[in-house]
Amino acid sequence: MTQTSRPLDSAILDQVEQARRDFAKAFRVLKETRTITATNTLQAYLRVPASDLVIALRAPSPWADDQGIRAAVVSHDGTVHLDETLAPGASLDTSKEAGSGKRYALVFQERPEVNLVVHVHTPYLGGWAGAHRVLPLRYAASQRVTLARELPIYIDRRQSEPSFIVEAIKANPHTPGLLEANGGATFWGEGILPVARLILLVEEGAYFQALAENLGGSQEFGPGVLEQQWKMTGLWDEGRKLLEAVA
Numbered sequence: 001m002t003q004t005s006r007p008l009d010s011a012i013l014d015q016v017e018q019a020r021r022d023f024a025k026a027f028r029v030l031k032e033t034r035t036i037t038a039t040n041t042l043q044a045y046l047r048v049p050a051s052d053l054v055i056a057l058r059a060p061s062p063w064a065d066d067q068g069i070r071a072a073v074v075s076h077d078g079t080v081h082l083d084e085t086l087a088p089g090a091s092l093d094t095s096k097e098a099g100s101g102k103r104y105a106l107v108f109q110e111r112p113e114v115n116l117v118v119h120v121h122t123p124y125l126g127g128w129a130g131a132h133r134v135l136p137l138r139y140a141a142s143q144r145v146t147l148a149r150e151l152p153i154y155i156d157r158r159q160s161e162p163s164f165i166v167e168a169i170k171a172n173p174h175t176p177g178l179l180e181a182n183g184g185a186t187f188w189g190e191g192i193l194p195v196a197r198l199i200l201l202v203e204e205g206a207y208f209q210a211l212a213e214n215l216g217g218s219q220e221f222g223p224g225v226l227e228q229q230w231k232m233t234g235l236w237d238e239g240r241k242l243l244e245a246v247a
Helices: 010-032 098-102 105-110 123-130 161-171 192-215 225-232 236-246
Strands: 042-047 053-058 071-075 080-083 116-120 177-180 185-189
Touching (some): 010 042, 010 053, 010 071, 010 192, 053 098, 105 161, 116 192, 123 177, 123 192, 161 177, 161 185, 177 192, 185 192
Antiparallel strands (some): 042 053, 042 116, 071 080, 116 185
C-alpha cells in the first residue's frame, strides 16, 4: 500500500480492512437481491474517528475485469493518503481520489453523529427520485428501523448535496437518507452494514409502494402498527413522544 509522508497508523489500517470486508458483504447482498442497479453504483464514505480522514470505497464497474474491493483514505482537503486502485509503486500524485475526501466533508464536519454516507442507485428509489416525489415510509419492515416517516427529495442542484443533507438532519435528526432527483439515493448512519440493511428495506418498501400506485396508492398505517413495529426494535419510547407531539 502506497502512502504519503503522513503515515497511517495501525488503527486506521485496521479500520480500512474492516471497512473493506463490510463493504464487500454489503455489495454482495445488495447485488444478489437486485437492490442495486446493473451499473453497480454503490459508494461509501466512512469517517476515521478523531481526524479529517475519510475511507472511500466503491463497487467495481460491471465491466471491470478485477471485481475486488479497493479502498482509499483521503483528507477533507483532498490529500490522498492511500489509494489501493493504483498499480504497485505508482505515485499518489496520479490518484483520482481527491474528491472522495471532499465530497461529504461538510456533513462530517457539521454532523458529528454521522459516521458514514452511502450513495446508491436502486430501481424503485430511482423511480421515486425520477418522479420528484418525497417517499413516505409506509412499509412496516422499513418503518420499524427508523423514526423518520419519509425521505426528502433533493431537486435543486444549485445547492450542494452535502448542504442539503445537513439541512435535512437539522429539520429532522431521524432522517436517514434522501432521494436524488433524476438519480439515485443517499443514506447516512453509523456503519456500512446497518446502512446497507436499511437500503435493502427501504428499496423493498419503495417497490411495494410503487405497486400500490396502481391500486389507488399506498395508505398510512392502521391503528397500533407504529407501536407494534417500533417496539420490535426498541424505538417505541422515542416514537411515542414524536406521535404525541404531532397529535
